[in-house]
Amino acid sequence: xxxxxxxxxxxxxxxxxxxxxxxxxxxxxxxxxxxxxxxxxxxxxxxxxxxxxxxxxxxxxxxxxxxxxxxxxxxxxxxxxxxxxxxxxxxxxxxxxxxxxxxxxxxxxxxxxxxxxxxxxxxxxxxxxxxxxxxxxxxxxxxxxxxxxxxxxxxxxxxxxxxxxxxxxxxxxxxxxxxxxxxxxxxxxxxxxxxxxxxxxxxxxxxxxxxxxxxxxxxxxxxxxxxxxxxxxxxxxxxxxxxxxxxxxxxxxxxxxxxxxxxxxxxxxxxxxxxxxxxxxxxxxxxxxxxxxxxxxxxxxxxxxxxxxxxxxx
Numbered sequence: 001x002x003x004x005x006x007x008x009x010x011x012x013x014x015x016x017x018x019x020x021x022x023x024x025x026x027x028x029x030x031x032x033x034x035x036x037x038x039x040x041x042x043x044x045x046x047x048x049x050x051x052x053x054x055x056x057x058x059x060x061x062x063x064x065x066x067x068x069x070x071x072x073x074x075x076x077x078x079x080x081x082x083x084x085x086x087x088x089x090x091x092x093x094x095x096x097x098x099x100x101x102x103x104x105x106x107x108x109x110x111x112x113x114x115x116x117x118x119x120x121x122x123x124x125x126x127x128x129x130x131x132x133x134x135x136x137x138x139x140x141x142x143x144x145x146x147x148x149x150x151x152x153x154x155x156x157x158x159x160x161x162x163x164x165x166x167x168x169x170x171x172x173x174x175x176x177x178x179x180x181x182x183x184x185x186x187x188x189x190x191x192x193x194x195x196x197x198x199x200x201x202x203x204x205x206x207x208x209x210x211x212x213x214x215x216x217x218x219x220x221x222x223x224x225x226x227x228x229x230x231x232x233x234x235x236x237x238x239x240x241x242x243x244x245x246x247x248x249x250x251x252x253x254x255x256x257x258x259x260x261x262x263x264x265x266x267x268x269x270x271x272x273x274x275x276x277x278x279x280x281x282x283x284x285x286x287x288x289x290x291x292x293x294x295x296x297x298x299x300x301x302x303x304x305x306x307x308x309x310x311x312x313x314x
Contacts, residue, residue: 002077002080002081002082003080003081003082003121003123004081004082004083004084005043005076005081005082005083005084005117005118005121006043007043007044007045007084007085008042008043009042009043009117009120009308010040010041010042010043010117010308011040011041011113011114011115011116011117011119011120011306011307011308012038012039012040012041012113012116012306012307013038013039013041013108013109013110013112013113013115013116013304013305013306013307014036014037014038014039014109014304014305014306015036015037015039015105015108015109015112015148015304015305016032016033016034016035016036016101016105016147016148016151016301016302016303016304017032017033017035017036017037017093017094017100017101017102017105017148017301018030018031018032018033018100018101018104018105018143018144018147018148018266018301019031019033019099019100019101019147019182019265019266019270019272020099020101020143020144020147020265020266021143021234021237021263021264021265021266022217022221022232022263022272022274023213023217023231023232023233023234023238023263023264024210024213024214024217024231024232024233024234024236025143025155025214025217026210026214026234026236026237027141027142027143028142028143028155028156028157028214029143029153029154029155029156029214029217029218030101030143030144030146030147030153030154030156031147031152031153031154031174031180031272031300032147032148032150032151032152032153032154032300032301032302032303033100033180033182033298033299033300033301034298034299034300034301034302035093035094035100035182035298035301036093036094036105036301037054037090037091037092037093037094037102037105037106037109038090038091038093039068039088039089039090039091039109039110039112039113040088040089040113041072041086041087041088041089041110041113041114041116041117042086042087043083043084043085043086043117044083044084044085044086044087045084045085046084046085047085047086048063048064048069048085048086048087048088049086049087049088050062050063050066050068050069050088050090051087051088051089051090052066052089052090052092053090053091053092054090054091054092054093055092055093055094055095055096055102056092056096056102057092059096060090060096066088067103067106067107067110067138068088068090068106068107068109068110068113069086069088069110070107070110070138071106071107071108071109071110071111071114071134071135071138072086072088072110072111072113072114072117073086073114074110074111074114074134074138075110075111075112075113075114075115075118075126075134076114076117076118078126078130078134079114079115079118079123079124079125079126080123081117081118081121081123083117090106095184095270096188097188097189098184098185098188098189098265098268098269098270099189099264099265099266099267099268099269099270100182100184100265100266100270101144101147101148101266103138103139103144104135104138104139104144104145104147104148105144105148107134107135107138107139107145108131108135108145108148108149108304109148109304111126111131111134111135112131112304112305112306113306114126115131115306116306116307116308117308119306119308120308128149128150128303129168131149131304132145132146132149132150132156132167132168132169133166133167135148135149136156136165136167137165137167141156141158142156142157142158142167142168142169143156143266144266145167146167146168146169147169147301148301148303148304149169149303149304150169150171150303151171151300151301151302151303151304152171152172152173152174152300152301152302152303153171153172153173153174153221153222153300154169154170154171154172155169155170155172155218156168156169156170157169172218172221172222173222174221174222174300175221175222175223175224175225177225177276178221178225178228178274178275178276179274179275179276179277179278179297180272180273180274180297180298180299180300181272181273181274181275181280181295181296181297181298182265182270182271182272182273182295182296182298183251183262183270183271183272183273183288183293183294183295184270184293184294184295184296185247185248185269185270185291185292185293185294186292187245187247187248187269187292188269189244189245189267189268189269195267197240197241197243197244198236198237198240198241199240202236206235206236207236209233209235210234210235210236213230213231213232213233213234216230216231217231217232219231220232221274225274225276226276228261228274228275228276229256229259229261231261232261232262232263232274234263237264237267238252238263238264241264241267241268244268245268245269247269247291247292248264248268248269248270248271251271251287251288251291251293252264252271254283254284254287255271255273255284258280258281258283258284260273260275260280260281260284261273261274261275262274271293280295
């Protein structure tokens with residue numbers, strides 16, 4: 001029988017943004033970024049209250065369809081408990097619809113908050129592997145979700161041999177000389193809308209090219225950052241998405257012309273740049289400012305953190 005949680009339990013979660021693909025690692029390589037959303041969940045006797053501030057506050061739903069609410073309830077079900085009611089508070093810093101993993105962060109954060117609630121009972125919280133599995137099911141692919149769970153750089157994969165896809169991930173040591181820059185435009189883009197631009201079949205030549213670059217990317221991220229330029233080349237998704245986001249495509253070309261290993265962040269339109277230089281070329285910085293890109297240096301983000309009975313300070 002499902003256990004009913006008592007009213008008055010409280011838990012919090014802090015979850016990082018993420019950049020997926022990094023060029024050739026389509027749906028498999030991801031990187032957490034030090035930009036985070038904060039979630040606080042309380043159990044109640046009945047009802048649902050959803051309070052949102054920050055990014056997306058005017059656009060996201062306030063009912064049971066809210067992704068954090070769905071993730072909290074999914075996590076509770078997986079752990080054999082339920083709540084009579086919930087109060088969910090979200091403080092969002094991750095931009096929505098820019099390719100920075102906001103939906104993955106919501107799923108991971110909601111599941112982690114559920115962990116914090118269950119940790120105050122006799123039930124066992126979800127493991128990292130379970131967090132990756134359940135959050136990836138929301139997304140349909142594990143790159144952003146696994147980066148948000150584990151932090152840092154990750155390689156993820158899908159096993160489709162069983163009745164349901166099994167999602168897994170492994171951490172990759174990020175070389176300490178690599179500096180990360182994120183260029184975020186005001187323009188928005190939905191992954192579902194840009195994914196339809198991708199062909200259902202690719203040539204052996206293109207597949208071989210991306211396999212070699214994805215393998216090289218792991219080496220470049222961990223041991224040989226001098227190889228980042230060739231390691232971030234891609235022919236499977238960025239050229240196809242370029243017509244849908246011309247400003248980002250042009251900025252990407254400019255960055256790479258200046259020998260900066262830049263890629264679309266996920267499905268875009270944000271860009272992620274990886275460099276070992278102390279600063280980006282002046283032309284790159286000036287172009288971004290003149291064309292509406294907020295260019296920020298970031299460090300790699302941590303894995304999701306959750307706390308039972310502790311409200312995120314504010």
